[in-house]
Amino acid sequence: MGGGIGSFIGPVHRMAAEMDGLATLVCGAFSSSAQRSIASGETIYRIPADRSYGSYEQMFLAEQQLPQDQRMDFVVIATPNHLHYPVAMAALESGFHVVCDKPVAFDVEQALALQSKVSECGLNFALTHNYTGYPMIRQARALIQEGKLGAIRRVNCEYLQGWLAQPMPDNKQADWRTDPTRAGAAGCFGDIGSHAENLMSYVTGLEIEALCADTTTFVPGRQLEDDGNVLLRFAGGAKGVLSVSQIALGKENDLTLQVFGDQASIEWRQDDANSLIVRYADAPMQVLRSGWAGTGAHSTAATRLPPGHPEGYLEAFAEVYRNFCKHLLGVVDVADYPGIAEGVRGMRFIQSVVASAEQGAQWVSLD
Amino acid sequence: MGGGIGSFIGPVHRMAAEMDGLATLVCGAFSSSAQRSIASGETIYRIPADRSYGSYEQMFLAEQQLPQDQRMDFVVIATPNHLHYPVAMAALESGFHVVCDKPVAFDVEQALALQSKVSECGLNFALTHNYTGYPMIRQARALIQEGKLGAIRRVNCEYLQGWLAQPMPDNKQADWRTDPTRAGAAGCFGDIGSHAENLMSYVTGLEIEALCADTTTFVPGRQLEDDGNVLLRFAGGAKGVLSVSQIALGKENDLTLQVFGDQASIEWRQDDANSLIVRYADAPMQVLRSGWAGTGAHSTAATRLPPGHPEGYLEAFAEVYRNFCKHLLGVVDVADYPGIAEGVRGMRFIQSVVASAEQGAQWVSLD
């Protein structure tokens, strides 16, 4: 659903979903026009015309009619944000498992409604917070869960892009992301800030109690914020700071995370994704490497290649799919991928950032 | 063909071949035992039992019987080196296109025989020198072809691994690579030195005229060299030096290339594969980045994601397959992937290294 011609994330989902041989794209509603959907299906995905639908409603209806071994098992929602909720609800109501892009919905209310539905229907729901799929992110999480960092004191997170530093009138990707009717109440915080929030939460396990967000719309005429800094207070006393920008000119897709405990600290940069720096007070700095000594089962399970064969964004994205598929196929019992709970939390975060910013960057509680 | 349980490169070929949606693994002879082949097919590749064959001869015979739209179009040879030649010859004789692992054959004679056969039968033949698929390697090649580096003077190449620093008696990967009856006359120079030779040739376009190779077998009892340094003289006067090792303890898979011209120089490290450093005498150092300004059509065509979304080894490997498939499908006219000519050249290189080393590291001409 979604991912038609001109989409960035559509082909990413296809490559990620199919990488481990556990899923195959069999159909799609790639556009709201039947004709364009068929064109996208053929050109981009090599899907036959009779499985390229003109609407998600048609798709769910038609696929339900097909014999079990031919019809689609789960739907991937790769649309602009405002469609996540209606499509996800329809999918769950039609009996299809769901893999949904972030943020999970348009607002907290929709997220909560989805959560009820998921809980009620018993179907699987994955949210593609793909950064959780990096082996070294899983390693960082494991180190913290094992207590290697001690009590966490400080978290520094940056997610900086520069591609929206200027107005981009004719860019499909920019268009909907800066339109409040399709993106939601937040601009860069909905698009990439939500990834950052999820990453901090996934790695540290800490809950944000309060935040103070100073956001800005730098590009004239833009309706949503394209930049912001947020002070964070976590339950238990840790402090944090988050920088999010899509006008950080020259930055590509720089996501970095530093976590400081009272026993050790870690540093990770997506740009050197296969390394995890671990620092100690009384021991040499270590650089843990994907698949090398010193990494544990959780990170190793997320690698596909021997050490030194760089794995990147697609492989991490595929990890979400691999775990979702293994869960769906019954290979594993645990849902080791972000789901609806993460979606609700993410929407609360976005809503709080917007609320804080609207008050001129005052402290806002999350509860 | 090959790639059964315990294989590293088998699943790599599968993921790379399928990444761009242009090919699907439909059958295989994954082992010399029919039973193990079926097991590998099911477990690793989800291939039905009736398409998992016990030998390549059976596979070619059986697939030939299938209707055109069901049978395999090309065969992937991912076996130990000694089987490349017989399988490739059989495939070509059976009318199947071939994608073959490097080195292309056991010796120069086999390579030449294959070259004749390819030329004669008109089928397509790709050699998976996957490092040519990195966008920044393609960019480096383009810069040199455009004359940006001027006349090339010096080439430094290192391909250093450490995984064979100790004897590895029970490791399937180590086993055949250190066995002259399956690997051929060379150890690390056949396995990874051939990649390095191909990379230098691909990027610089220079031909090696003479070399002097000092190779060593450091691990006691090993029959093939596991380390070596080679002085290189290229046609036209450039000089080079190549370090190849599988006993460089602690190194993962470190492939680096530096090329110095009289106008500019470039540096690339697989560990930071999405960057290409370009240095000038009278201008600031540049770091070209996959998909960013300053890169050209050849490198951009080899990226799948926006800048800052790291692409790695699998994506580069997939580039060989993508270009092979597009050529096969008639989407492009040009065979923009390494082929049999590169295979012959690689075998000549390996043979010359062995010859030089056997004479106590004396100069040997390649002609």
Add this chain to the structure above:
Amino acid sequence: MGGGIGSFIGPVHRMAAEMDGLATLVCGAFSSSAQRSIASGETIYRIPADRSYGSYEQMFLAEQQLPQDQRMDFVVIATPNHLHYPVAMAALESGFHVVCDKPVAFDVEQALALQSKVSECGLNFALTHNYTGYPMIRQARALIQEGKLGAIRRVNCEYLQGWLAQPMPDNKQADWRTDPTRAGAAGCFGDIGSHAENLMSYVTGLEIEALCADTTTFVPGRQLEDDGNVLLRFAGGAKGVLSVSQIALGKENDLTLQVFGDQASIEWRQDDANSLIVRYADAPMQVLRSGWAGTGAHSTAATRLPPGHPEGYLEAFAEVYRNFCKHLLGVVDVADYPGIAEGVRGMRFIQSVVASAEQGAQWVSLD
């Protein structure tokens, strides 16, 4: 003045002051005990006993008696913060020029009183914000002054140390820095936050209009904050964020600065001090290097060695002294070093951080 046995910064001042052959340490009041002062003078600085004084009052008195060509020309104040003001005032009143450690005083009032005195007496006053001496920091400043970055939108600055992550009961350096009677109202923000503020100001030329500081004392029993994050609003509309910590366990002395304009952005890390990354929207990333093409007169003047001969902290520190001495000697007319104005501004910054934090991290105006 100050810098006795156990001092870190004393020998730094000596090496920096003497590096360019423009100054020589001739006397000192290295301790408040005459005996210890003489011992420090002899052991650390090879100063004869009759020029090692037991108090700054004695030193100023005695040196005033000496013939012009023998007596000290300027005094270096390298004491804990609470002594900066009385010693500086006494020095200026005794007719000696002053080089003073940061922060310039104990509070804003003292800083303003010093400013009046300096203005009144016509003597030279340098504040050792040594980070301004790095060639690539001067280059960054020049790029911004030349308009290469366009309008500045975002500033990210981190100054993270970890050496105070645990209580350090017997450490002389830690002792006074965490004691409000000697350090002043702020802990890490006085010690290193003031450097960060100066660096941002020096490079960008922007004035902080308001800030919101969330500071924390993580180590139990400590009286001053050892960590904090600050949201910044600059005159003209730029936004910023500053992280300062001395409990960032495992961090050595990590000072990093990123500045994003609407035309280009820069990134500098002290850990790679001889490089300055410059990014553009439509051109390749550049890495400017000390002394190499693309750098201008201001940065070149601050280098002493050809490119590729790493220069570090001492050389940058020496740059403050070199410019101070050249000004004193009349070689140059301009005071190209931080002075009392920077000192006043720094104290205002520290005071505002403390005020904001005391109110539970509310916004505070600086005016």
Add this chain to the structure above:
Amino acid sequence: MGGGIGSFIGPVHRMAAEMDGLATLVCGAFSSSAQRSIASGETIYRIPADRSYGSYEQMFLAEQQLPQDQRMDFVVIATPNHLHYPVAMAALESGFHVVCDKPVAFDVEQALALQSKVSECGLNFALTHNYTGYPMIRQARALIQEGKLGAIRRVNCEYLQGWLAQPMPDNKQADWRTDPTRAGAAGCFGDIGSHAENLMSYVTGLEIEALCADTTTFVPGRQLEDDGNVLLRFAGGAKGVLSVSQIALGKENDLTLQVFGDQASIEWRQDDANSLIVRYADAPMQVLRSGWAGTGAHSTAATRLPPGHPEGYLEAFAEVYRNFCKHLLGVVDVADYPGIAEGVRGMRFIQSVVASAEQGAQWVSLD
């Protein structure tokens, strides 16, 4: 001696010698013309006219007449290579200790004659192989001496500069370095190759038994080689490869060393001089940092600042002087600095490279 106007290394020696307060430049023969010597003395070094001599003979004579507490203690020879020998001999004969630039002499015979003289006269002799002064180089040496790397198998060393990539007709530095009557039999191998040889030897303790050097003069009209690669065989069976160039366009002063043992390996780059990478087969990669945990007494003694305060080339150079002065002053008993033995070995290395190259890159024994 030497180091007049236009000299690079003269001021470096002055800054390095004086950094630790153990030596002061008091006189010099800065040029072969008395007038220019006086001008250099005044302009660059602030030396009074009566201590700036027009020749080294005059200087030795005049200084000998001065009272012990005023006359120079040791002479620094910072001239082009052809003057090292006569000045050093004259200094030793006049009773002055010597600090001499590398390479120690014009040929092996001169080096041996100097060695006899040093041994006979009992004066101290230091050779400024300044790279031995880096803390992390000393740490690397200590690790190897402690057996942490096990038996050494492979050494990779690169010393690449690009500043001579084009003819430099009016450059004083380039001029004598490419003139066989002043530089000696070798170009880049005398100038920087000798540093690389010393570094490998200092760190590994291995003796070169044989080498095969393929050198080139790339710049037309130049009389000495400006580039070369050397295969190395060490006593005990280790192998090595060395790349030396002054035409590696775009390279500043890139000196890198990798040493691989059968237990661990190390990697050091001058560009990141305060880090030493240590890799193990069964443990995470470590990055040892100057002054941090995991470093030992030898490296710590060579640091002057807390961790994270970058130290560079001058500080390393000063380390040679500090150890020389402490030895001279009797503070330590051991001559912990390169001396005449290293000078002889270096000349043998240079001579062997030249001999090998002249034979078309044949193997040459060093014995």
